[in-house]
Amino acid sequence: MSVNERSAMPTNLQSRSQYLVLAEFSRRAIRALSNYADDGSSELPTDILQHTVDALQAVQQGDKYQFGQRPASALGSYEQLRTLEQVFRRPEEVGEAIALTTGLLKHEGVRDVTKVRKVINLFTELQAKALWNFEQPAPVPSPDLEELCRAFKTA
């Protein structure tokens, strides 16, 4: 049978564990970026940053739930994209996060510690929210049935 958020444990852990994957991803990002900022020999974690930009763009385009979604990849699942959306609530916040992260990627050779610290702060917020969501997962939003029926003229 399919998995329902309200089902008893351990069934509902399947979606909740997605938040832990996101927390772990954020922790790796913070560590790698901190090393990059503090230690002149570490490299910029470009893979992590690129994943983040892709996910933020999906949130920006309103594509949190897609067919053939890839829950195995970091920031690929509905729960993870929804957490991003919760952290960056306003469209301009998503835009700023994309600009900041893309900026680091574009100027990979320039070690701008101030910008790196700002991106670390983004991941710190994301990590905290992911850990919170693991404890208190928000229910999936209910559809607007009236509007759905009206739009298809069957109401």
Next chain:
Amino acid sequence: MPSVQDGLIHEATSLLALVDAIELFVEEHQSQFTYNTDTSEFFKHIRTLAGLTKKRLVEILEEAGRPNSDQVQLLREIAEEKDHWKVRHTYVKPAADAHTLNLPAPLIKMASEHLGRVQNADAQVVVLLTPETMYFHNRARGSIGDKRAFLEIPYSQSRAFFSNVIIYHELGHYVWASLSDEPRSPQFASLVDAQKKAFDEILLPGIQNQKNLEFSRRVLDNWTQELFCDLFALRHLGPASSFALIDFLSLISTANREIEVTFDSEHPALALRFREQYQRLCEDGWVEAISDMASDHTDLIRRLAAKPEEEYLFVYDDKALPKQFIDAFTPVIPFVHALVAEIAPQAERPSEDFRRWRGEIEDCLLNGVVPSKLLIQGSSLCPTPVSMINAAYCVYLSRLPELMNKLEGQDPDNPEHRRKWINRLEGWTMKAIDDYHLLSLQGVS
């Protein structure tokens, strides 16, 4: 006022206590019970993780003592690790309950082998016995490992055989979740394209907001996935999987005209599900092989399959939703069939072995003989487990009185008597599957 370092030590101690308790629990159960290979591997994995966590805790406390260490970040790492252990904690107990005395072990072993063939060879099936009266699958990424398919079985059904045939449907959910990983199968990619195309053309023009967009995509995806799971189970086990679904949902007694044609947000209507199952049974040669079987189950499948599409309804929250949802699902269905055929190819039709040996297997069972080997014209041969399961199900559904009437004092209309002989039938079937595995290892089958 306590420092962050004090908090770190407190949290580290608390985590250590949790990990030690889980490790001890696993150790005690492994010393008392026998587990199948996949569950033993799972417990081994848990014990390895316990060692790694303890090692990391020591490192974290050392790191915290260094000047300029980010203690808040280390505290968060402990919180994250603790959450992982909360997940593991939840899985370990129901897995510990599923020792080999509490399981239809030959069926689980067979399912594990089938999974290895359609996925990668190291995929594992770990059974969890739960208080739910429903079967579920799950896959907790990150904490436990992606290669494990966890099957949740109601504890009351743990020793049964026929009802647990439904685990193949649950296994389908695990396979479906893995299909979205890279590299993708060509048929899965085609299916996703078909979903997108149907959705964009039929539903998207009527969707006005984000909530409805997500809901509509999710519904279409849920229906596709459920149908995939039905056909996946059927492709591997033949009609036994349809019979098990009918029994599990008590459809013989509860199905009514409205329920039969109603889609909900998670499942297509039974009429559509059995229509597609019937088509798969036809294509895979099973319908012909069971055409003479007289039972309510086969009648129900045929009746549901014949329901006209015009009667289908989609109801959510007691409200009839637009039929366009069903219209958008219809073009995806052939792609589900193609995907199942791609991931579970059949060099030889299982229905052919069944058709050839069904009579002999049923004769064995009707005489209380385990049908591991059939004596045909002086030589012996081994029917496949799929043939044995289906023949046993045929006896269960249509010939049980024949078996019982051979025995003095056994009344087929007495539920107590009947249950006893169903248990025996299940036992003979499991023994036959077990023998098949042993004979396979010896290169006999």
